Structures are given as C-alpha cells and as structure tokens.
Amino acid sequence: MTQQNKFDPKQDQGADTAIALGKGLDVGTANLAAAVQNEDGGITVTVERNAFLDIPSDVYSKNMLTKLKVPYVVHNGKLVVIGEAAFELANVFGRETRRPMMDGLISPNEQDALPMMKMIIQKILGEPRVQGENCYFCVPAPSLDVDNNVVYHQGLFESLVNKLGYKAHAINEAHAVIFAELAESDFTGIGLSFGGGMANACIAYKSIPCLSFSVARGGDWIDKNVANVLGCPRSKATHIKERGIDIRDPKSREEEAVSIYYRSLINYVLQNIKQRFESGQNMPSFQHPVDIACAGGTSLVGGFIEVFRDEFAKIDFPIPVGRVFRSEEALTAVAKGCLVAAAIGEG
Amino acid sequence: MESVNEIKEALSARSRTATLDELASEGRKRVRLIRAEHVAAMISEAVHAAIEHSGLIAPEEVEKLVEKSRIEFRTILKEREQELQRAHDNEKALEMREGELAELRQRFSALSDALSATRRELEEVRAEAEAAESQLHSLRDRAAPMVAAAAPGPSSDLLLSLVQEMATLKANLMHAQAAPAPTPAAPAAPDFSAALEKLTGSLTDRLEKLGQKMGVSAAVGGDQPVDFGNLFKDEGKQLESNMDNIEVKQKAGGGIAANLARLKKLKGGG
Numbered sequence: 179m180t181q182q183n184k185f186d187p188k189q190d191q192g193a194d195t196a197i198a199l200g201k202g203l204d205v206g207t208a209n210l211a212a213a214v215q216n217e218d219g220g221i222t223v224t225v226e227r228n229a230f231l232d233i234p235s236d237v238y239s240k241n242m243l244t245k246l247k248v249p250y251v252v253h254n255g256k257l258v259v260i261g262e263a264a265f266e267l268a269n270v271f272g273r274e275t276r277r278p279m280m281d282g283l284i285s286p287n288e289q290d291a292l293p294m295m296k297m298i299i300q301k302i303l304g305e306p307r308v309q310g311e312n313c314y315f316c317v318p319a320p321s322l323d324v325d326n327n328v329v330y331h332q333g334l335f336e337s338l339v340n341k342l343g344y345k346a347h348a349i350n351e352a353h354a355v356i357f358a359e360l361a362e363s364d365f366t367g368i369g370l371s372f373g374g375g376m377a378n379a380c381i382a383y384k385s386i387p388c389l390s391f392s393v394a395r396g397g398d399w400i401d402k403n404v405a406n407v408l409g410c411p412r413s414k415a416t417h418i419k420e421r422g423i424d425i426r427d428p429k430s431r432e433e434e435a436v437s438i439y440y441r442s443l444i445n446y447v448l449q450n451i452k453q454r455f456e457s458g459q460n461m462p463s464f465q466h467p468v469d470i471a472c473a474g475g476t477s478l479v480g481g482f483i484e485v486f487r488d489e490f491a492k493i494d495f496p497i498p499v500g501r502v503f504r505s506e507e508a509l510t511a512v513a514k515g516c517l518v519a520a521a522i523g524e525g
Numbered sequence: 526m527e528s529v530n531e532i533k534e535a536l537s538a539r540s541r542t543a544t545l546d547e548l549a550s551e552g553r554k555r556v557r558l559i560r561a562e563h564v565a566a567m568i569s570e571a572v573h574a575a576i577e578h579s580g581l582i583a584p585e586e587v588e589k590l591v592e593k594s595r596i597e598f599r600t601i602l603k604e605r606e607q608e609l610q611r612a613h614d615n616e617k618a619l620e621m622r623e624g625e626l627a628e629l630r631q632r633f634s635a636l637s638d639a640l641s642a643t644r645r646e647l648e649e650v651r652a653e654a655e656a657a658e659s660q661l662h663s664l665r666d667r668a669a670p671m672v673a674a675a676a677p678g679p680s681s682d683l684l685l686s687l688v689q690e691m692a693t694l695k696a697n698l699m700h701a702q703a704a705p706a707p708t709p710a711a712p713a714a715p716d717f718s719a720a721l722e723k724l725t726g727s728l729t730d731r732l733e734k735l736g737q738k739m740g741v742s743a744a745v746g747g748d749q750p751v752d753f754g755n756l757f758k759d760e761g762k763q764l765e766s767n768m769d770n771i772e773v774k775q776k777a778g779g780g781i782a783a784n785l786a787r788l789k790k791l792k793g794g795g
Contacts, residue, residue: 198785213778215780215781216777219780219782220777220778220779220780221777221778221779221780221781222775222776222777222778223775223776223777223778224773224774224775224776225774225776226773226774243767244767244770247770247771247772248771249766249767249768249771250766250767251764251765251766251768252764252765252766253764260768262774293764297764297766297768301768301771301773302773357784357788358781358784361783361784361787361788364787364791365787365788365791384791385788385791506779507778507779510776510778514778514779514781517781518781518784518785518788521781521785522785522788522789522792
C-alpha cells in the first residue's frame with residue numbers, strides 16, 4: 179500500500195519561506211545523521227555510520243587511506259577508520275566493527291571511542307551559523323523490557339554538542355518522528371522509530387507527547403541472531419540485511435533468516451506497544467483514529483511496512499488506528515524531526 | 526407401575542432402534558405402534574385369565590396374592606436401596622482416607638528430605654566452624670608476638686577527632702539539659718535524637734567530602750548538574766586525522782516549511 183498522504187508540503191511553503199536557524203541531530207546506534215535547512219527550501223541531511231575499525235598504524239596504510247579518501251584518526255598509536263568505510267573494510271577482512279553505542283545508548287565498553295564520535299558529529303553537524311545556535315538531538319525513551327537509564331547518555335551528548343558551540347536540547351526519538359511525519363494530522367498520532375539498537379514509540383496529541391517508551395531490540399538484534407544462526411560476523415549479517423532484500427520474498431537461506439527475525443522483531447515491538455497502551459497509564463483517549471508513522475534505518479528493508487501491517491492485523495490494538503505508513507525518508511526522518519523542533523525552538 | 530417399568534426394560538432389551546430412513550430403505554412405509562402400558566395391561570389380563578381358568582386359586586385369593594407379592598417386592602427393594610447407599614458412603618469414606626494417606630506420605634517425604642538437607646548443612650557448618658577455629662588459633666599464635674612488639678594504637682589524628690566529637694556531643698547534651706523547657710508538657714530528659722542526628726549529619730558531611738575527593742559523590746547525588754566535559758579528554762590536543770579532507774555524503778530531503786507552519790498555527794503563532 180502506498181502512502182495516502184494528502185498533505186502537500188508545497189502548499190504551505192509560502193507560509194514560511196525564510197530559512198530558520200537550528201539543526202537536528204539523530205544520535206543513532208547504527209547511524210549518525212545531521213539535518214539542516216538549505217537555501218532551496220529543502221533540507222540537507224548528512225549521514226555517517228556510527229562505527230569504527232582500528233588497524234595497525236604504518237605509513238603505507240596511512241597514505242593508502244588518504245589516497246582512497248577513507249576517513250581515519252590516529253588514536254593511541256592505531257589508525258582508526260571511521261564510518262561507512264570502517265563497515266566496508268570490516269566486511270572485506272571478516273572482522274567486527276567497533277560500535278560506540280549499544281542498545282540505543284552509549285556503550286560502556288567503548289568509552290575511549292568518544293573523541294572519534296565527537297569528530298564525526300563535528301563533521302556532519304558543521305560549525306554553528308551563530309554562536310549558541312539551537313541543536314536538537316534525539317535520545318531514546320526508557321525501555322519496557324530492560325533496565326536502562328538515559329540520564330548519562332543525554333548528559334554526555336548535551337555536553338558534546340554544547341562544546342561544539344551549539345545550544346543543545348534533547349528530544350525523544352519517536353517524538354521527532356511525529357514532528358517529521360505527522361504534520362497532516364496536526365502532529366497527533368503514534369511515531370515509531372526502528373533504530374539499530376532500539377525501537378522507540380511515542381504517542382502525541384497536537385504535538386504534545388503523552389506517552390513514550392522503547393524496547394531494547396532493533397536492527398542489531400536481527401544482525402546478532404542472523405550471525406548466530408549463519409555462523410558469520412555481525413557486519414556480514416548487516417550487509418545481507420542492507421543489500422536490498424524483500425522480507426516478504428526471501429531468496430536464500432541468509433535472506434530467510436533475516437526475514438524470520440524481522441517478523442519476530444516487528445511482532446515483539448507491536449506486542450509491547452499493545453501491552454503498554456492497554457495498561458492504560460497516562461493514555462489519552464482519541465475521538466478519531468490516529469495514524470502510525472514508522473521510520474528509522476531498520477524499517478528501510480523491502481516489505482517492512484507490509485509485514486508490519488500483517489502483524490498489526492493479528493493483534494487487537496487497543497486504540498483506533500487510521501493510516502499505517504513508513505516515512506519516505508525513513509533513515510533521515512528522526513534528524514528531520516529534530517530539525518523541525520530546533521527551527522521552531524529558534525523562532 | 527413396577528410391572529410397566531419392567532416391561533419397558535424388557536421391550537427395550539429385546540427390541541432395536543431404527544430411523545425412519547432405515548425403515549424406508551427396508552421397504553417399510555407404515556409401522557404399527559403400541560405403548561408399553563398397553564402391553565403391561567394385556568399381560569396382566571392374560572395372567573389373571575390364566576389363573577382364573579386354571580381353577581387352582583379362587584378369584585378372591587388372586588387379588589390378595591398379588592397385593593402380598595407387591596408388599597414383599599417393595600420391602601426387598603427398599604432394603605436393596607439402603608444397602609446400596611451404605612456401600613456408596615463406605616466407598617466415599619475410603620476415598621477420603623486414601624487421599625489423606627497420600628498427603629501424609631507426601632509430607633513425610635518432604636520433611637524427610639528437608640531433614641536430610643538440614644543434617645548435611647549442619648555437617649558442613651560444623652566442618653567450616655572447626656576449620657575457622659583452627660585457622661583463628663593459628664593466626665592468633667602467629668600474630669601474638671607481632672602485637673606485643675608493635676601495637677601503636679589508633680592514630681593521634683583519629684583519636685583527637687573522636688575526642689572532639691565526644692566533647693561536642695557532651696556539650697550538646699548538657700546544653701539540652703540546662704535549657705528551660707519551652708512548655709510545661711515538654712520532657713525534661715536530654716534530646717538524644719537531636720544529638721544523634723547532628724552526629725549523623727557530621728559523619729555524612731565527612732563521607733560526602735571523602736566521596737567528592739574520590740569522584741563518586743557526583744554519581745550518587747543527582748541534584749547537581751553533572752559536567753561531562755572531562756570525558757572528552759582530547760579536547761585540548763588535536764588528533765591526527767584526514768577528516769578535513771574528506772567530504773561527507775549528503776542527501777537532500779523534503780522541506781520542513783509546511784511542518785513549521787502547521788506547528789506555529791498549533792501554537793497560535795501563525
């Protein structure tokens with residue numbers, strides 16, 4: 179089913195043609211993305227994979243990386259290849275990438291990766307156009323299924339963004355999806371962000387978040403399980419997942435494994451959302467059916483929204499639901515939503 | 526009535542049940558029906574007629590004989606019913622006793638297991654106690670010469686600190702005793718709780734200062750804003766990198782002007 183969105187952004191372009199200050203930053207487990215308004219009235223999103231790979235440092239490797247335009251940092255006597263290139267190199271050499279974040283939060287095992295992460299964020303965010311420009315960055319909501327705490331994570335990135343000359347503000351990840359995707363519904367509905375480490379959910383009424391939570395399963399959970407059953411590195415499982423497969427029609431044993439775990443993840447997320455909504459705490463009551471917008475890199479796989487709708491139809495969802503759709507810019511929707519929050523905050 | 530029921534049972538036992546379709550398949554289109562009561566009446570009439578025609582018993586004796594037989598039948602039936610009821614009661618009582626017995630056996634088994642486990646634990650604890658005792662003796666024997674040779678006691682700073690603490694506490698107590706009672710109903714006894722609170726506060730402050738020195742206090746107390754700046758240790762020095770020469774990949778996305786306009790309208794600003 180295609181997205182039946184009657185909302186035409188061009189109709190309202192005249193309402194606000196000036197480029198608003200402010201930037202949006204999606205601090206994701208798998209990808210880092212920064213969004214800014216450009217002069218054409220659109221937005222420019224810079225995305226980099228949130229991964230590293232350290233290799234022995236020597237002059238030959240350094241020269242080769244420079245010639246190939248592969249970004250690197252020399253840290254503690256090692257060459258640390260950064261971003262997408264690290265992921266590609268890891269696949270070539272059959273190694274695992276280092277991941278600064280795990281399950282949606284800063285990883286306790288990768289504290290020494292913070293300087294590299296700061297460099298990458300600095301690169302994608304750029305310099306602030308004015309000192310203290312608003313930068314809204316996303317943070318996950320507390321999880322229903324694991325005991326986690328976002329205070330340290332939020333404080334750390336707030337400090338990092340402030341150090342880059344911005345005025346940092348945190349916004350819930352799924353709330354950002356609502357800002358990006360549910361303008362037509364007056365920002366009322368359910369935003370779901372299927373990220374690398376987590377799946378975040380937020381339900382909002384006229385842009386005000388009523389309830390937000392997360393479950394600690396995402397794309398990494400799929401990769402981990404696929405790698406386990408296939409006996410391959412996780413980065414290989416990620417590659418299989420991201421090479422353009424359709425989970426409704428798996429063509430090989432590898433794709434079958436990815437498809438099975440995708441369906442399981444979607445079902446798990448939906449069951450948790452249902453149970454949380456059914457518990458009735460802080461739940462608003464809606465007179466009309468609300469839309470569900472899905473976003474996040476994990477939702478990019480072919481057939482995602484169709485399988486989501488299949489699984490959704492199997493459960494007795496406690497509130498009336500209208501459209502169920504995936505963002506047309508699923509990977510960058512969170513950054514875009516952060517940018518909307520930053521721009522409105524700036525004004 | 527008993528005869529009718531018996532005849533019904535006899536008819537039921539010696540007859541078969543067939544559906545209308547089955548009868549039709551056998552070529553029977555019509556069947557004749559007779560009620561069990563009518564069969565009973567016919568049998569009764571036939572028996573009476575046979576007895577009368579035999580001449581063995583006078584007709585007035587027949588009715589007496591039938592009535593006597595009925596009374597005897599009812600008596601026997603009642604006795605059988607009572608016996609059956611007693612048998613049922615006995616069966617129930619037996620079942621209950623068997624249940625109780627099974628439960629008792631289960632409890633006995635559980636208690637036996639628990640007793641065995643407790644015995645084993647007791648043995649282990651005894652063994653550990655003996656080992657610890659022998660170790661203690663050994664340590665005492667080894668430490669005795671050292672303690673006798675060099676036991677300087679607590680540090681002078683700690684002693685001084687404790688003496689000062691005691692003096693403060695004593696002064697507080699005396700002050701509390703000497704102070705006039707605010708109301709007639711107020712107790713004249715020293716306020717030990719206040720003194721203890723003060724002592725606790727003092728110790729807490731000390732612990733807090735110690736915690737701050739060790740860097741753990743900020744993690745415990747969440748009220749103060751935490752500065753995470755120190756985590757970025759490489760702030761001052763420039764890491765060697767080629768990041769400046771690398772162009773990051775950029776994607777164009779749909780505008781946000783419409784979203785902003787809607788949002789401003791919602792907030793009442795547009």
